[in-house]
Amino acid sequence: MSELSKMRNIGISAHIDSGKTTLSERILFYANRIHAIHEVRGKDGVGATMDSMELEKERGITIASAATNVTWKDHPINIIDTPGHVDFTIEVERSLRVLDGAILVLCSVAGVQSQSITVDRQMKRYNVPRIAFINKCDRTGANPLRVKQQLVDKLGLNAVLLQIPIGLEDRLEGVVDLITMKAIYFDGPAGDQLRYEEIPAELVDQANEKREEMLDSISLCSDELMEAMLEENVTEELIYKAIRKGTIALELVPVLMGSAYKNKGIQPLLDAVIGYLPNPTEVTNTALDLDNDEQSVVLKSDENLPPVILGFKLEDGQYGQLTYIRIYQGKIKKGDELINTRSRKKFKIGRLVKMHASSMEDINEAGCGDIAALFGIDCASGDTFCHPSLNYSMTSMFVPTPVISLSINPVDKKSADNMAKALNRFTKEDPTFNTYVDPESNQTIIQGMGELHLEVYVERMRREYKAEVVTDRPEVAYREAISQRAEFNYTHKKQTGGSGQYARVAGYIEPIMETDDEDAKDYEFVDQIKGGVIPTEYIPSCDKGFQLALKKGTQLGFPIVGVRAVINDGAYHPVDSSDQAFQTAALSAFRDVYEKAKPVILEPVMKVSVEGPTEFQGNIFGSINQRRGIIISSTEDGASCTVDAEVPLSEMFGYSTVLRSLTQGKAEFTMELAKYAKVPQSVSEELKKAYEEKKKKEQSK
């Protein structure tokens, strides 16, 4: 168990351009270097002769991997890559599950940006304790104190400065540690020689003042420290303990700073990771018991219990598919049998590996809390593997439905083959990414959560799979729905020689209203048949018939949602009735009554957040207004403003280009699905017209 208490599973999250990659590189470099020194002894000095080019190359490789194991001061740290963009929400959230703690990287100039807010919200949802690192303190306009204040104001975090900078911008020299009250300088070309000095005279007053502030905030999390302060008996030990306690309880967020690019402040950050972020035993993880209505069960970091494992990321390795896993409970050995609780398939663990910064290591067993990888397991990303005696799932089986689709056409035969391979892989990796062949147009359609989401996959097809494809205009995934109750009474009769068909169904359809607690269900079938006017064996056929009708609405050809179909009367014929007859009757009854139920079209509406300088506020308002958007709120903070709005997805195509030109490239936006909402009458007429024309065109072909 001593090993487990040393282990850290962390992620590094950041807004684009706040220097996440550089920081990750530096962490690998420093941590790995020390690790290498340990390792190298007795191994012919392989590590020692490494030149910088090779190191550079290796760093490149390691950054790309989903989880990297490094060692810092005898503590194994698994660094889990967290994808940056909100379009990949499901991937971000999946990796957040795996983390026990995180470093939130912020730019000292730009401060808390829209994406920092999104990421922080996700971390809050998964209760991930975090450390903030204010990077780029060497940049012009750097103001770490302002950024710290933004953490408080914008993210509502109890952010506590543990350091102050020595010099800023191009004069950044190091940091003052407010706990030890020492100045730390980072010497040597790689900044790997730490020099501790007295605090420079001009910073002593500021350091004292900030230390007081720090102690005041921290002491709120620890009575012990509070007492020590009253008795003027504060020790470093007590401070460390209090910060650790507060951070893990999510009551405070320690703030450190530096510049990854200039090699400043990284080692203290690593110390903080070990010092303040939790080990796997200090985090409560829960799984859902699939045998028990997805009731949540607490998992225990106990090696003797049956194993529960999450496969959080797939990667194509040289030797086949690599599945990154986190072990939440129990331990696993080579040859153990596990079950994939989604596919219900059993498998044996063949090859088990651990990814280090510079190499891959074959291991025989992996323990609780650890991150490892399996080779050659057929699974999808997000699958849970359990001991065959359990039926747990780490993630709910709920997956958001895609909101956008795009038809893609390979340019030649070779691309077609490669495209198939790529699509097969992507759908496994990402449950929010779908693909199918449209039976009418015979085109391959991909579906996802946003324009960018699909663009990235198309780009990956080109780069990684050499599949050249031509894409069409993206299309919004509309839905159809009914707005009022309507009754039906339909008789299906056919008497054309041979055996006839007869079935009569009667009842009504009505919209399912959403309640406060949950979203409306897509479909519900209610059987109110009395006295066997429709024999029991034909009831499921009616259900099937309705479901068939719902697959494709007659307004736009999109699925119909939120319908309750109730049957309460009917008739059958002892000879001519059949499953098929009742299915057809239900299908036709629905089609027949659909118009009477006042059908409407629903469209995905996105929650859009635009961030930019205040001087462009008017342009931002205007651009949202032109897009049938509703402005929810606008927040001004000095020179920058954030506008939150709800805008239909169909109006958001190409918005990034428009926004760029409206604001001289100084504004940016993020969006995620907010809800499905009714399309206004005028738009709905246009959509229907376009659909009719498209149908005619296809028929004339």
Next chain:
Amino acid sequence: MEIQELNELSPLRAFDKSLGGGLGKGNLGVLVSRHGVGKTACLVHLATDKLFRNEHIIHVSFSGNVEHVIGWYKEVFRQISENRDLEDASEVYNEILANRVVMNFSQENVSVEKVLNSLETLIRQGSFNADAVMFDGYHLTEMSEEDVRKIKQFALDMRLEVWFSVSPVKMNVNYDEYGVPDTMLKYEQLIDVLIGLKYNERMDKVIMTLVKDGATIDPKPMQVTLDPKTMLIVD
């Protein structure tokens, strides 16, 4: 109950009646009290009533936390719609949301010009036809008389009804029997309506007193009070 009936039965009709038919566009109204009496809820109730009657509202807050403000609206809406058993409540809510914008300023000492400038940008470039602006927790007592005149002029120019909820900034403030702090007095002639809120322990109600209405300064209790539990205006 349908929305029209709900509006007719609303205690806000009695509120408007006390003011001789409402505050009216181009005028400034102030709700004032000690901290924690329920001004924000009261302001949100006023705003929600306007939204129910198809008016467009800009809610200006200085808290730095938009979610908090939106939470208030949700809560006030929920209470009203449940009390009155409103039909199609979630649809009504989505509809009225389109008519409300929350404008938030994180900086404490943002200037009046800046605020008015942003409001005008929203109204003109965002094509948001606001009928009323609700200033929540504005440090009115810290402002110069000139600033208040600017807001009054803005209200006249843009045809807006403007409401403030005001709490005194300083600690050593004296309140009169209606809950109005003495720091408010110098603005009395600049504003059109002044309502004081004060908790009455014996009645367990927040008494609303119309201290000033138009030109007359003749404090009299309004027909409505504030329920200290729900923080809503009641008959």
